[in-house]
Amino acid sequence: MKKVLSIAGSDCSGGAGIQADLKTFSAHGVYGMSVIVSVVAENTGRVIGIQDISADMIGKQIDAVFEDIEVDAVKVGMLSTPDCMEEAAKAIRTMGCRAVIVKGGHAAGNAVDVLFDGKEICHFDTARIDTKNTHGTGCIFSSAVASQLARGMGIREAVQKAKDYVTMAIEHSLDIGKGCGPTHHFWHLYQYGL
Numbered sequence: 008m009k010k011v012l013s014i015a016g017s018d019c020s021g022g023a024g025i026q027a028d029l030k031t032f033s034a035h036g037v038y039g040m041s042v043i044v045s046v047v048a049e050n051t052g053r054v055i056g057i058q059d060i061s062a063d064m065i066g067k068q069i070d071a072v073f074e075d076i077e078v079d080a081v082k083v084g085m086l087s088t089p090d091c092m093e094e095a096a097k098a099i100r101t102m103g104c105r106a107v108i109v110k111g112g113h114a115a116g117n118a119v120d121v122l123f124d125g126k127e128i129c130h131f132d133t134a135r136i137d138t139k140n141t142h143g144t145g146c147i148f149s150s151a152v153a154s155q156l157a158r159g160m161g162i163r164e165a166v167q168k169a170k171d172y173v174t175m176a177i178e179h180s181l182d183i184g185k186g187c188g189p190t191h192h193f194w195h196l197y198q199y200g201l
C-alpha cells in the first residue's frame with residue numbers, strides 16, 4: 008500500500024485539516040500518516056483558538072515518520088508560523104518540487120484551477136456548485152492530488168482525478184453545523200459500497 012503523509016493542523020470539527028486529509032487518503036486507498044503542526048479549536052462557523060506545536064516537536068514528528076517508513080507523497084496544509092513553514096520547507100525540499108497548482112475556489116464564476124508543470128499551463132474548469140458547505144475543500148483537494156501521485160499517476164491526471172473527487176464531494180456535501188459544513192469524503196463508498 009502507498010503511504011502518504013499530511014503535515015497540517017488539526018480541525019476538531021472534522022471537516023478540514025488533518026482529519027479531512029486522513030479521510031481523503033482512506034477514500035483513495037492509500038495509508039495515511041500525520042504530522043500535526045497546530046491544534047485549532049474551530050467549527051463550521053468560526054475559529055476559536057490556535058495552539059501551535061513547537062518547531063522542535065514538528066521536526067521530531069517528521070523524523071519519526073521518515074526514519075521508519077518510506078513515504079510516497081507529502082501534503083502540506085495549514086502552517087501558522089514561520090518556524091512551521093521552515094520545517095515543512097526542509098521536508099519538501101528533500102523530495103524536489105516540479106509543479107505548482109493555484110486553486111480558484113474563492114473566485115467568481117466557474118471553479119477554475121491552474122496547473123504549471125514546468126512546461127505547460129493547464130486549466131481545470133468546473134461549474135461552481137451553489138453551496139455554503141465547502142469547509143475543507145482545499146485540504147481534500149491537495150490530499151487527493153498527493154494520493155494519486157503516490158499511486159503512480161502523472162501530475163495532470165492526478166489533478167484531474169482530484170478535481171473530480173473534490174467536485175463530487177462538494178456536490179454531496181453535508182449539512183453539519185450551523186456554518187459552512189464539510190464535504191462528503193466518502194460519498195462514492197456510501198453510494199456504491201466497497
Ligand SMILES: Nc1ncnc2c1ncn2[C@@H]1O[C@H](COP(=O)(O)OP(=O)(O)OP(=O)(O)O)[C@@H](O)[C@H]1O
Pocket residue numbers: 110111112113118119120133134135136137138141144145146148170173174177
Ligand atoms: N463552490 C465550488 N464549486 C465547485 N468547486 C469548488 C467550489 N469551491 C471550491 N471548489 C474547488 O475546490 C478545490 C479547492 O479550492 P479552494 O480554493 O476552495 O481551496 P481553499 O483551500 O479553500 O483555498 P484557500 O487556500 O485560498 O483558502 C478547487 O478544485 C476548487 O476549484
Ligand SMILES: Cc1ncc(COP(=O)(O)O)c(N)n1
Pocket residue numbers: 015016017018023024025047049084085141142143144145146147
Ligand atoms: C486545521 C485547518 N486546516 C486548514 C483549514 C482550511 O480549510 P480549507 O481551506 O480546505 O477549507 C482549516 N479550516 N483548518
